[in-house]
Amino acid sequence: MAVNKKLNFPKRKKKKSRQQNKLGKAPGTISYMGDKELSDSIIYSTTYNSDGFETAEFTNLEHFFKEERADKISWVNVVGITDEPFIEKIGKHFNLNPLVLEDIVNTEQRPKIDEYEDYIFGVFRMLYISEEDEIVGEHIAIVLHENTVLVFQEVKADVFNGLRERITGKLGRIRTRGADYLFFALLDAMVDNYFLAIENLNNRIENLEEEVYQNPEPIVAKNIQLLKKEVLKIRRWIYPVKELISRLIDTENKLITKDTKLFLRDVLDHTMEINESLQIYREMSMSLMEMYMSNMSNKMNEVMKVLTIMASIFIPLTFIAGIYGMNFDHMPELHYKYGYYVVWAVMIILFIGMMFYFKKKKWL
Amino acid sequence: MAVNKKLNFPKRKKKKSRQQNKLGKAPGTISYMGDKELSDSIIYSTTYNSDGFETAEFTNLEHFFKEERADKISWVNVVGITDEPFIEKIGKHFNLNPLVLEDIVNTEQRPKIDEYEDYIFGVFRMLYISEEDEIVGEHIAIVLHENTVLVFQEVKADVFNGLRERITGKLGRIRTRGADYLFFALLDAMVDNYFLAIENLNNRIENLEEEVYQNPEPIVAKNIQLLKKEVLKIRRWIYPVKELISRLIDTENKLITKDTKLFLRDVLDHTMEINESLQIYREMSMSLMEMYMSNMSNKMNEVMKVLTIMASIFIPLTFIAGIYGMNFDHMPELHYKYGYYVVWAVMIILFIGMMFYFKKKKWL
Amino acid sequence: MAVNKKLNFPKRKKKKSRQQNKLGKAPGTISYMGDKELSDSIIYSTTYNSDGFETAEFTNLEHFFKEERADKISWVNVVGITDEPFIEKIGKHFNLNPLVLEDIVNTEQRPKIDEYEDYIFGVFRMLYISEEDEIVGEHIAIVLHENTVLVFQEVKADVFNGLRERITGKLGRIRTRGADYLFFALLDAMVDNYFLAIENLNNRIENLEEEVYQNPEPIVAKNIQLLKKEVLKIRRWIYPVKELISRLIDTENKLITKDTKLFLRDVLDHTMEINESLQIYREMSMSLMEMYMSNMSNKMNEVMKVLTIMASIFIPLTFIAGIYGMNFDHMPELHYKYGYYVVWAVMIILFIGMMFYFKKKKWL
């Protein structure tokens, strides 16, 4: 019976516990906490000004550090953060606080923006839709220096291709602006992709809605719960961003120009919209569960009605048949010529009466 | 059986995803995001001062720009926002920020009011009741300049006819006031129409309430859920307006005079009332669902009682009949002269006893 | 069957929609919005100072305006607000803003207190218990001038009789105080009556509680839902008052003396108590519904137990009887001398065993 099929839960692979890994270490200790395998880090560097742009790729840090970048805006994209000494050297070169480095390699870090004396540091979750149509959240860390934007990411997959094309494109209006605009553009690209995640959730809610009405199997209830969990998870990644950007707009840090703040206000607007959507999805998933329960109740009602109708009609009739199956010596009706037919007539009348009764009660 | 009829869900037409459309574009890129077909934009212009008024209609922007409007208040109504270059030219003429233009054509934009140096820009949802008695929400963008109010809307259908009549009417007291009063009057008309949406929701709640008590079919549960969703959707459109108007009252922008703020306070009051109503409707739709579930339970109880009564009465009686249907050689009762009648008597007494028992339990 | 009786809903008389009435009118347009029939307005005027008091009744505004009231405190009680030109004239005489007049005749107006340059304007809901023991909410508008308090009400029925007696009484300490004290005294009387409404709700909750435990019929569920709705409605009338009075205490308006603020603090205290009660009633009505559902479940359990016990006992016994009702040629038991008695013995033993089993399960 389909209803009863086992809802198997894939056994979670036990991730090496982040916490046990960290216990007892000094704060500012740089230790990678994700689940990727150890691999080399590569630096993709894009340097530009209004005149043009250059792109380069480094695996050797010494080469990268020697590069001249004065008077230009640099977007330094570090892919792979498992190699701790590598990260540490970059940190030293760009004069980053050890706490910042710790957060860069901590893939579980909650979204945050911290302002330091000569740079602004942010950690975010970059969301994109995988090919299996699932929402993937990648840890990303961004550092805004006066002329440089450092981006640290785990794998060579991100949501910034459009941005890269705008920099390397013909028009390249973005090349006339400062590093803070690049910083904003990264945030903007990230938040634009949050909308895709939101849309994905929306589609799933609509599909579940349809299923709840047409086919309320237990698997649907499970999927509703999974959706609720996913909304909670994504909310956790996205929710703090609103507050962070709002604070960034209010900051008096000279790294963010007034012009860029105008653009950030737009991003803020988007994050507010996204948070509202998440809130609504949470309420809708609760409604879905309610609807599921109501449909279950309804199905039960229907089952009970069938039982009640069958039993109420045939049990009394069987009783009558039972009466005239008794073996008493003296049962005058048995000897009436039309006794048998009278009994049939009584039974049919009873049957019709019952049917009317159930009809009146709207059970049929 | 009516209970079991399929609740068919109309398949949603897949809208071209707003998000995919937008990904990777620079902020400030003007790209229409609604679902209307491409069409020409028309400008309806109303110019007035205390002496009188003029109305005109333009499809050619050059003609419109040449028009003299000095010393008069202009209400410039742009209908149709799918033609991006058209909007861009207007934007250039009125010196609007590209971000503003982006929001004007973004039909999914959340309500907002942004203050710029020499204009105030607002996006809202205009609600009206369609002929099918459904609540329609149209995207609308308003820009308040010193002497001009620009209104951008998707289709030639709005809630401002009363306002137009007041301008072109005999008395025309409104003509003695500034552009900020016109801006307020537009907001006021919009918020007055929110009350109609609220009333529409109220009627639907009352209808559902009646149905829940009289005819708690599954379709009612579905309608309650649809209502909840609609309340959530409308709340999302209306809720931010309160905050926006409140901020407008507190602003020190010279475009809004103190007199107009007094009127805005009145609008604020209305938005607060509307938000309270929406909150109450949310709670009431939850109560409705609760009531529906309780009525379902009740019906189930009733079904079970019928079954229990029928079974409890006739199963024992059938058993008795079964006893005397046995074929043992030695069953003395079968040979008693009045055996058959005694059995009937016993059965009738049992039946009456049962009836009394169920009566006492108030199941009958 | 009592359980199934139709829960008839009285058809609501369709009130002329407030909103359609208002659409397209200029703000500050005075148009009555209640459901009372058109009638003349009457002015009841009470003028007093520490030396004594005078009362008068006017239907003609000219007579009223001519009256000398210098150096005295006036309580001007306007009963009947359907006559729009009448209200407009009073407004002109007392120099009231058109928006104030609009709110005075708008019987749906949410409670508010607005401070103008030389007067304070408030709208409230006056609650009293009707003779049918129902809570009635009447719209009331109060204007505090330096020496005059204007009170606008729909019908000649209010909660201020005690206050009138205090003014016209022997002692009349209230006559030694200013108009702001009268304003406070009106608020105080109103809020004291809110307690009666609260008490009425409390009684209804207690009655429902008793019914839920003793007689959980569907009508009780409906009444719980009605109560919830009423609590929501009254909350909407009372809730804003707390905030309003709190702001009144903090105001620097010279119309309210420091002494009166001390008294207002007392009123504030009462409104806080009332709001807490309403909050508690909301939670209690939710608990009631929960209890109702639990009692329904319980009744269902009981019904099911009766069915299960009857069926479990008699179906196996009937089966045994059926066995020996078969007509096989070779059924040795049928020919045993004590076969019949042995079967009876087996049946009785089975019956007793079953009874023990159900006893152990505590189903009996």
Added chain:
Amino acid sequence: MAVNKKLNFPKRKKKKSRQQNKLGKAPGTISYMGDKELSDSIIYSTTYNSDGFETAEFTNLEHFFKEERADKISWVNVVGITDEPFIEKIGKHFNLNPLVLEDIVNTEQRPKIDEYEDYIFGVFRMLYISEEDEIVGEHIAIVLHENTVLVFQEVKADVFNGLRERITGKLGRIRTRGADYLFFALLDAMVDNYFLAIENLNNRIENLEEEVYQNPEPIVAKNIQLLKKEVLKIRRWIYPVKELISRLIDTENKLITKDTKLFLRDVLDHTMEINESLQIYREMSMSLMEMYMSNMSNKMNEVMKVLTIMASIFIPLTFIAGIYGMNFDHMPELHYKYGYYVVWAVMIILFIGMMFYFKKKKWL
């Protein structure tokens, strides 16, 4: 049947309605509002300084007023507040505002602390556990003057005995401190007793928890609801205290020294802890109800399983017996030699098959 026993509700004695009592009276009118019978007030006075202490008992106010108390701290304990003129005289002697006196005799007064020019006035609920192990809440009013603390209570039963012993004890360190410390000590004693109430609630929750798991009778559901109500009631008494004490710590009133504020911070801490507990108890009582419902569902499931198993096994078997109970002339099986035994065999096989099926489904 135990399940069905009537849950009798003791009829509430109709208290004289506080509100009707108060309507129409001037604010500041002193009218007792509790339900105690009229009785004489007694004053217990404890006067002390670092040198020693004196206690006295007065029923005659004149004697009390004559007493010399200069340079000493006085704790004036007025027991019995039904005698309104008595209270009024005390009020006049200590120069108390009529509004204060009104609150002193209003036994329904919500907790509050009001600061007046030369005294601080507070109303609280004193909670203690009665001998029937129930939580009793007594109205108490405290006035802090420069050297005097007035305490008004309804009956001679309070939570201050420990405090009295500390004053009259050998060490008596408290005697070296001012009246504000005494005021604090009273609050502290009161809040310490709140913990007892909290503990009482905790015990009741734990008992209910045990009953929910072991014996989920309807009476348990009722007790859970009663508990919820009690938590709400007590929360109402205790909740405001946190805010009040916090304001007292922030006040600049010279009556409270900086040292005493340090102690008050400790009391504040306790009230926060108590409020957290109440919050948790609220959630736990909701969980209890949920658990009760789940256990009810579970019992129903079990009942249904018994019914289904019995019916599913014996109804088909009875059908088979019915077949061979038919009286057709031509039924070859009836004449087979082993027909009867074959039928038995078939029935037994069916029975065993059924048992296996239900075993597999884990219904047995």
Added chain:
Amino acid sequence: MAVNKKLNFPKRKKKKSRQQNKLGKAPGTISYMGDKELSDSIIYSTTYNSDGFETAEFTNLEHFFKEERADKISWVNVVGITDEPFIEKIGKHFNLNPLVLEDIVNTEQRPKIDEYEDYIFGVFRMLYISEEDEIVGEHIAIVLHENTVLVFQEVKADVFNGLRERITGKLGRIRTRGADYLFFALLDAMVDNYFLAIENLNNRIENLEEEVYQNPEPIVAKNIQLLKKEVLKIRRWIYPVKELISRLIDTENKLITKDTKLFLRDVLDHTMEINESLQIYREMSMSLMEMYMSNMSNKMNEVMKVLTIMASIFIPLTFIAGIYGMNFDHMPELHYKYGYYVVWAVMIILFIGMMFYFKKKKWL
């Protein structure tokens, strides 16, 4: 039957009520309130500066006080707080307020941080995972003096071993920093261990989730409720910490250097993450209960279907057999040659028809 097994609750050992213990004592009275047996206190002292470190163990306070500690940072670890005079002497030596001492020995004290003139005092719950994989919460009190950090704990078991190793390790960078850094490091170690508690909760939720889907027995519901209770309990211990650390960062107390505040900001971040997780776990445990109820409903549905199918098929067939078991003299069908076979045919057709009907309804 497994479903019905008794859910035994271990009888709680009645702890000596904290509150009765405390009633009537003066505030600042030091009385131990935990449930450990009386035992000697031991002081473990670690003294260090950038040059090196010393560790010592004292049971005699005089020896400890004599020790020279000038110019060094001291970590004074007091294990065992049952010996009240011992604690009092330490308090006197370090000049601690009696209220502080009271909180040190009050093992039920809510987390708090109080700033005094020359020290900062904090109480926390230290969480670790016991060997039975349960979350244990130990009371801990920390006092930060200029060069000394006092730590008071109940038993010799804590979460600071990593920290000790860092101090006594080769590198010992921590030895170059001040006492405030040590204070921070203690907080940091504590909060890092909160993550372990969080992870433990997470594992339990995941296990329960699996059980809910695969084996929804009543014991699962009970475990969900226990989990909810545990989340509430831990939330109460952890929740205030966020606020406390945030206030510590904002303080202007000279004991906390700007550098250390940077580190505290990191701890603050962690506490925010933990609080978010707890919030999510609360919602997830509610979802679990919902899912459990839905699975229960589902199982009930399935039971009812089996019953309905069996009864609906065999009751009518039994009726037919009953008909031809009647003993009327005139029943022509009985004498038809193929009567018996026709009846069988009818029965089989009915059976197949029923099966189709239930198949169509998807009940099979």
